Amino acid sequence: MSMSSPKPVAKPRAAERLQRRLSQHIGALCSDAATLDIRLTNNRSTMLSVRREPGRYRLRLHHMFVAASPQVVAALGRYVIHPEAEASATLDAFIAERSAQLQPVRESLRRSTRxxxxxxxxxxxxxxxxxxxxxxxxxxxxxxxxxxxxxxxxxxxxxxxxxxxxxxxxxxxxxxxxxxxxxxxxxxxxxxxxxxxxxxxxxxxxxxxxxxxxxxxxxxxxxxxxxxxxxxxxxxxxxxxxxxxxxx
Ligand SMILES: [Zn+2]
CATH class of the missing domain: 3.30.2010.10 (Metalloproteases ("zincins"), catalytic domain)
Incomplete structure (x- = not known):
């Protein structure tokens, strides 16, 4: 796995836009300038995962978040900084609603059950x-x-x-x-x-x-x-x- 490639990689537009929206929310909440790494996936076992490292947040998000409302993006921003209950409930509701619209899969949508x-x-x-x-x-x-x-x-x-x-x-x-x-x-x-x-x-x-x-x-x-x-x-x-x- 290449970890330190300095070559800039073209990011798909949707991910870039989501990253910008999310960065604004996080920047408004948090004074330290942490880097935000977003990877969009189609992997239903990981609708959302956040790794909080010093100076960096790593997010893996399902593509459904590209179409998230401002309210959901704001909740995501709060959740990235700190997994508080209210933000978490907003995100759960969003994921549940959108998951129902995805094509059914045999395995459960919920990561925890896997x-x-x-x-x-x-x-x-x-x-x-x-x-x-x-x-x-x-x-x-x-x-x-x-x-x-x-x-x-x-x-x-x-x-x-x-x-x-x-x-x-x-x-x-x-x-x-x-x-x-x-x-x-x-x-x-x-x-x-x-x-x-x-x-x-x-x-x-x-x-x-x-x-x-x-x-x-x-x-x-x-x-x-x-x-x-x-x-x-x-x-x-x-x-x-x-x-x-x-x-x-
Ligand atoms: Zn500990």
Whole structure:
């Protein structure tokens, strides 16, 4: 995959126009000059996905958005900056209405129904861990799917890595994904639970804006992290075993 080709690529007009409209909304809401990358697709499994990276928003949008009303584009602008409930509801309604007009396909239109959950690992059952945490810390209020991430196919050999994303939470899919390197007999259950707990907090706290910047781990989030029973234990275990987790 070529990532750094400096050659300007002619953009289809529709995408360009949508990008301009959307940039205006985002520019009005957000002081930092983030780049906006838009890819229009006909892929019904991804009607809308946003990746929020430092200084850049990457959007994959279904072509239906080209014909979106000013109100929907405004909601999209707000949603790109921060997936708040009202903007999200406007977009859901738009997608539902337009999807009904698309030719029917066998597979479901909703991306979330296409996610295959594999919560049951060889050593740790993520669903059981999630349910216990949900009952114990959240009063059952967290509504998310959970799965082990996939191992690279045909790659059983362990290699050293520099970084590791142990868990992630997708707002769009309401999906918690845990790295398969944690599914080992020598990784204590409380450590896996700690990673799951962190991702559950992401759903509870959302991504608030603080001082004009989106904050993934606001103070309220960090305070609640400390309520985890094995908080100290989990951190100590991580410090002592980091090098082994990074072999995957
Ligand atoms: Zn986090």
């Amino acid at each position: 996610i295959i959950e594999r919560p049951c690992g060889q050593h740790h059952d993520l669903r059981a861990i999630f349910d216990e945490l949900n009952a114990g810390y959240f009063g059952g209020a967290i509504d998310a799917k959970i799965t082990w991430g996939r191992r690279k196919r045909g790659d059983d050999e362990l290699r050293p890595h520099k970084t590791l994303t142990m868990g992630s939470y997708s707002v769009e899919d309401r999906l918690i994904r845990i790295h398969p390197t944690l599914d080992r007999p020598d990784v204590p259950r409380y450590y896996v639970a700690w990673i799951v707990y962190h991702e559950m907090l992401h759903q509870k706290h959302g991504i608030p804006e603080l001082g004009g910047r989106r904050c993934y781990h606001p103070p309220s989030f960090l305070a609640e992290e400390r309520l985890f029973d094995e908080y100290e234990l989990a951190h100590r275990w991580e410090r002592q075993h980091q090098h082994r987790l990074l072999m995957y």
